[in-house]
Amino acid sequence: MVKTIYWKDNKVVMLDQSRLPLEVSYIECSNYECVADAISRLLIRGAPAIGIAASMGIAIGGLGISASDTEEFRKKIKPVMYHLLSTRPTAVNIKWAVDRFTKFIEANMDKPVSTLKDMLVQESINVLNEDIEINRAIGQWGAQFINDGDTVLTHCNAGSLATGGYGTATSPMLIAKEQGKKFRVFADETRPVLQGARLTAWELMQAGIDVTLITDNSAGALMKKGMIDLAIVGTDRTTRNGDVANKIGTYSVAVLCKEHNIPFYVAAPLSSIDFNMSSGDQIPIEERAAEEVTTIWGHRVAPEGVKVINMAFDVTPAKYVSAIITQKGAFRPSDLHKIQDEKSDLSSIRIGNK
Ligand code: MRU
Secondary structure (H helix, E strand, C coil): CCCCEEEECCEEEEECCCCCCCCCCEEEECCHHHHHHHHHCCCCCCHHHHHHHHHHHHHHHHHCCCCCCHHHHHHHHHHHHHHHHCCCCCCCHHHHHHHHHHHHHHHCCCCCHHHHHHHHHHHHHHHHHHHHHHHHHHHHHHHHHCCCCCEEEECCCCCHHHCCCCCCCCHHHHHHHHCCCCCEEEEECCCCCCHHHHHHHHHHHHCCCEEEEECHHHHHHHHHCCCCCEEEECCCEEECCCCEEEECCHHHHHHHHHHCCCCEEEECCHHHEECCCCCHHHCCCCECCCHHHHEECCEECCCCCCCCCCECEEEECHHHCCEEEECCEEECHHHHHHHHCCCCCHHHCECCCC
């Protein structure tokens, strides 16, 4: 499995996803501005992956700070965090990373600055390693929904490229394959920047999974012909009530699934669940440059000066979601809020088994 992001010799090394699948090349960042720029320009993308990048961005930002005591260090790292937070608003994972590192620094104010800096680096590597474990657990809970002979639809890229490894939506597929199940995957190409065509198709082929690329507008016709058995997608932010923000077009897939009685699953690490937001109406939706729509890989396909709407994400209401698959199990959206409470008996609300 190709590495999406890692830490090496005080640098953040990231696969440049904007060049895939034609070129496999890495960029190296030795300051946080470079990491933030890579996130903004989608060199690294996918909610968990940008959460990891933000964690490493904070760590590398910390290395660049000169401070005589931890109080000064704590003040100086705040602008680093704000800068990373300003890159992409919809995925909650950057905020999750900032909150985690803020608490981590507060818990270690008694350490010398140089020790704290080293600890932040280690903590960012921990975030990466934990993400890989979490994704495998999502796959173990999610594989039950894929049966022999199924065709699974996915949208955008919620694969290993969008995470530390295994992916979220793709992890049940990888585990089902390990279990010897035979199934195929339809990948929506995912306009405007083609994460499905460029990334999901590429990584599933590399993993030896039978994948077929389809245009975004074919899903309905294929469902009508009975050619899709289930859909699994990722999420950038899922709110407490189970509303799901994900790549634009996900909502249409969910509505089509409902119409055709096809289960629609969302794979979500807990870091992508915003328990502080009560509904999807509150999620900030990123709007990106018009050029993403008017051009395809630098080639203009629309008239100069045409007006464009380019919302990067949409929100699927909880009522369309069959289950949310987390590292703690699969749950109905209406039960999601219960998993935050440590005292909840998860076995009574889990759907199915590993
Ligand atoms: O704009 P992107 O490529 O960052 O959008 C990514 C998605 O919408 C993914 O489905 C989501 O982040 C989940 S990734 C496990």
